[in-house]
Amino acid sequence: MRINVFLCLLAGMGWLLCSGCISTVDGRHRAGLPFAKDRVEGRYERSPKELWAASKDVLRYLGTLTSEDEIRSVMQANVDTRTVWVLVEPMDSRVTRVLIQARTKGGAGDQELAGHIDKLIAVRLATGILSPATTPRAAD
Numbered sequence: 001m002r003i004n005v006f007l008c009l010l011a012g013m014g015w016l017l018c019s020g021c022i023s024t025v026d027g028r029h030r031a032g033l034p035f036a037k038d039r040v041e042g043r044y045e046r047s048p049k050e051l052w053a054a055s056k057d058v059l060r061y062l063g064t065l066t067s068e069d070e071i072r073s074v075m076q077a078n079v080d081t082r083t084v085w086v087l088v089e090p091m092d093s094r095v096t097r098v099l100i101q102a103r104t105k106g107g108a109g110d111q112e113l114a115g116h117i118d119k120l121i122a123v124r125l126a127t128g129i130l131s132p133a134t135t136p137r138a139a140d
Contacts, residue, residue, distance in 0.1 A: 020032070020033070020034040021034065022034050022038075022103070022107070024085050024101060025039070025074060025085045025086075025087040025099050025101045026069065026072055026074040026076070026085055026087070027072065030103075030107070031107055032103055032106075032107025032108070032109075033106075033107050033108050033109065036107075036108050036109030037109050037111045038101050038102055038103055038109025038110060038111055038114065039099060039100065039101045039109075039111070039114060040099075040100045040111060040114040040115045040117075040118045041097060041098070041099050041100075042097070042098045042100070042118045042121065042122065043091065043095050043096070043097050043098075044095070044096055044098065044122070044125060045094050045095055045096075046096055046125055047096065048073070048088055048089065048090050048096045050096075050125065051088045051096045051098055051121070051125070052073070052088050054121050054124040054125050055075060055086045055088060055098060055121055056068070056075060057124055058117055058120045058121050058124055059075060059077040059079070059084065059086065059117075060077075061120070062077070062079045062117065062120070063077050063078050063079035063080065063084070064077060064078045065077045066078055072087075073087060073088045073089055074086065074087050074088075075088075079102070079113065079117075081104065081105050082102050082103060082104050082105070082110050082113055083102070083103050083105075084100065084101070084102045084103075084113065084114070084117060085100070085101045085102075086098060086099070086100050086101075086117070087099040087100075087101075098118070098121060100114040100115075100117050100118050100121075101114060102114040102117070
C-alpha cells in the first residue's frame with residue numbers, strides 16, 4: 001500500500017515538474033509544457049505591411065483567425081486543434097521578421113506546424129497565391 005501511495009506521489013510530482021507556464025509571442029502567459037520547441041522565425045526583405053497581409057491570408061487559408069492586434073503586430077488563429085500566434089516586426093529598413101508559435105490544446109509545442117506556416121508565408125510572398133497549382137483541363 002505504501003509503495004502505491006509513493007508511486008502516485010512521485011508521478012504527480014513528475015507531472016508538476018513537466019508542466020508549467022509558457023510565454024506567447026504576444027507577451028501573455030498560458031499553461032503548457034515549458035521545454036517544448038514551438039517557434040519558427042523567418043526573415044524577409046519585405047515591408048511589415050506585406051508580411052502582415054501574407055500572414056493573415058495564410059492563417060485564414062489554414063484555419064480561423066481569432067484575433068488581430070495591430071498595435072502589438074500579433075495575430076492569433078486556430079488551425080485544426082492548435083493555437084497559432086504570428087508576430088510581425090521590422091528588423092531594419094529592409095528586413096522584416098515573422099515569428100510563428102504553435103501549441104496544441106494540451107500545451108505541447110508544434111514546431112512542425114509553425115514551420116509549415118512559415119513556408120506558406122514565403123510561398124504567398126513569392127507567388128501571391130496560396131492554393132496548390134492546378135492543371136488546366138482540356139476542353140471536351
